[in-house]
Structures are given as C-alpha cells and as structure tokens.
Amino acid sequence: MNLLIWLQLTVAGDSTNVATDLLVEGEGTKTINILEMIVNGGWYIMIPLAILSIIAVYIFIERFIAITKASRIEKDFMNRIKDYIFEGKMETAIDLCKQNDNPLSRMIGKGVSRIGKPTSEISASIENVGKLEIFKMERGLNTLATVAGAAPMIGFLGTVIGMIVTFHQMMISANGVEIQKLSGGIMQAMVTTVAGLIIGIIAYIAYNTLVSKVDKVVHTLEAASEDFIDLLEEPA
DSSP: OOOHHHHHHHHHHHHHHHHHHHHHHHHHHHOOOHHHHHHHHEEEEEHHHHHHHHHHHHHHHHHHHHHHHHHHTTTTTTHHHHHHHTOOHHHHHHHHHHHHHHHHHHHHHHHTTBBBBBHHHHHHHHHHHHHHHHHHHTTTTHHHHHHHHHHHHHHHHHHHHHHHHHHHHHHHHHSSHHHHHHHHHHHHHHHHHHHHHHHHHHHHHHHHHHHHHHOOOOOOOOHHHHHHHHHHHHHO
C-alpha cells in the first residue's frame, strides 16, 4: 500500500516537472507574426493571391454601388407614367423617364416610345432593354465567382509546392532534418492554403450578396413591366 502511494507521488512529481519545463519553453518561444507568415509563405503564390483579393474587393465595391443605384426608384414613378399616358402626354412621360437614371425608367421609356404599336412588339422591346440592363448589373460577377473558386486552389497549390520542397530537403540532407526546421517549413507551406481559403470565402460571400441584390432588382423590373403592359391593355 505504501509502495503504491510512493509511486503515485513520484509520477505526480514528474508530471509537475514536465509541465514546468513546458511553461518555461513556452515563455522563450517566438510569437507568430501574421505578416511574417504571409511573407514567408511563398511570394510566388502570395502575390497572385494578393492580386485576386484586390480584384475581388474592387468588383464588390463597384458593383454594390452600381446595383444599389439601380434599385433606387421613385415611389410614385409608375403612377405618374400612368397618369401621363391616360392624359395622352407621351412626351412628358418620356421626359420623366429620361430624368430618372435607372433600369426601370429606361425600360418604361422604351415602352412609352412604342405606344401605338402592337402590344407584343412593345413587350418584346421592353424585354430586350431589360435583358441589357440585367447584363450591365451582372458585369464582373463571373470574375468574382472565379476568384472565389480559384483562390483556395492556388493556396493549396502553394502548400503542395512547399511540402515538396520540405520533403526534398529531408531527402538530400545527410545529417537529417531537425524537427524544428521541419515543422517550420510545413507551417510556411500551410500559410498559402489559409490565405487562399480566406480570400475564397470572402469572395464567395461577396458574390452571393451581389447576386441577391441583382435578383431583387430583376423582380422589381419584371413586376413593373407587367404593370405597364396591363396598363396598355386596359380599355380606354
């Protein structure tokens, strides 16, 4: 019984010493600087990732502003167009459309300029203008989606290259590789994957945010065009 107690105390004492040594080593360990990790992660991979991140940020900001501007529509715009059409003031309705710089006003302006022609032709002309406006709003979104998919793959490529270099150094080293240098090389190789994933995730969220805003504008345009066609088909 006493022997068991002595063994337990000995093991506990050894564990305490080990824990103390770990704490002492931890105090002398160099902290990881994010900037150093990025610089040492492989400039040949980090530079393309930096370029992709700049492209993604630019596209998101530029498209966000443009789509937000396109979604701003006067509340009484359609009501005023309806009143002008009933009063036969086509030129006034067209001038109102020109005063509003947004996709809806350009669609309706095209429709008003076609009044007097068959409804199917008016509808087709409005639809063509709508497609062109949607194309303008979606400009750059494909590039943003490409960044979201390419950035993680480029980062993973950097990791694979880094791992190959590390294992090659292990193979050609006559005296072997110290575990500290090996772990440092692997850590640097993994940095590119982390950077690629961060850029890819941000670009993916930005892409879906813009797509959602475009969808809202498209629904508004479709509803307004249907209201305009219904207005033309109402009995005089």
